[in-house]
Amino acid sequence: MGSQFKSFTEKLLSFRTESGNEQPAQRWIRNQLDAVGFETYEWTADPELLANHPSFPSDPATIETADRPSVAGVVEFGDPDEGQTIVLNGHVDVVPAEEAQWDTDPFTPTWDGEKLIARGAADMKAGLSACLFAAKELAAQNTDSDELNGRLVVESVVGEEEGGIGAAMAALSNPYPFERDAAIVAEPTELELVTAVEGSVMLRLELEGKSAHAATRWRGESVLPHFERIRTALRELETERSLTVTHPLYERFETPWPISVGTVQAGSWASSVPATLTAEIRVGVAPGETVTEVESAVRDRIDAVVDGDDWLEAHPPSLERFSVQFEPASVSHDEPIVRHLQAGMEQNGLADTAPKGATYGADSRHYQAASIPTVLFGPGSIDNAHFPNESIQWDAVEQSKDVLVDTLAAILGEDTPTNTARTSHEPEGSRSKN
Structure with a gap:
């Protein structure tokens, strides 16, 4: 199975699955799931439904879902209704590759020893492959056995980089004729157990000044000093939040809830006073907070800059969500699911099984919102994701698959399944404000 595992991963990495171009890969994955005897499912997100979801823009026309199917394969064990149903989730979409910065073709998988180089190697096609082959291996080991009961669902979803189009739809409108008890999302966690993921709010700031010829710039009103005061205020807010918004899983991060000004566009001509400015800002949201709460804190801080500034009071900046x-x-x-995954990690030589927090967002939030307990566990590092020459060590991919096999065997082999109540779940030691 080892050579098949590598070949499958290589083929998957060869598909150019930038957002909106996932369909060919998804058709191939579904055929692969059919070929190994999994019962397959397919769904396409409804933009009208997603437009009412807080993660997405309110205009359905801006949410691209056509020809973007998510697919899944289901394998059943023993009496499936007597055991747990576990979802193994991965996203097939990748971010674009700046090909000029790569040493190899991003979509021609290349081996450097046991390191596999390709766009999506870490984020997260290797993890998706590990999910499929873990389910396949467990099914092969238990062909005639009645020791396991339950179901495994291997999902390949689209649009994660755009807010989780496929996963959000699966959470909002269950595509299966059965309930789901827990999920594992195979994001690159460096083979660590991640039980908390950060949120973020995307805000667009617009400022208006007054244009003038650069030779008489005192006749105009440059937006740049005003923006610099706002940017300084946001940096101070970031520092304050790092001290006052706490969570036990995020103490290892110097800046756990970053505020990043990602883009700034100002002015229209070098010989004119810049009269307009647009800045796009990403603000981290801690587990236990809401996007709305954090947005309000940003608005309050900007309002404080406006107060007492004659020009800004007369020409207040606009601030709106986008993306x-x-x-x-x-x-x-x-x-x-946490306990079993920790045991599976220990069985496979991973000594550090303590739950961790991640500063990025993931599709796990959609399943958590649907009261499906969800963790992250996968090979590779987020530090390698979205970068030129993205790569992953194959031994880590193999080890992640082995951990999943042992974890799932333990869950499906329980004499009495532990069905959790379908309520929202709060982390141990949730955040507090000092």
């Missing part, structure tokens, strides 16, 4: 928003998510450490 997609990520709500934070966390799962209780008492959930069986």
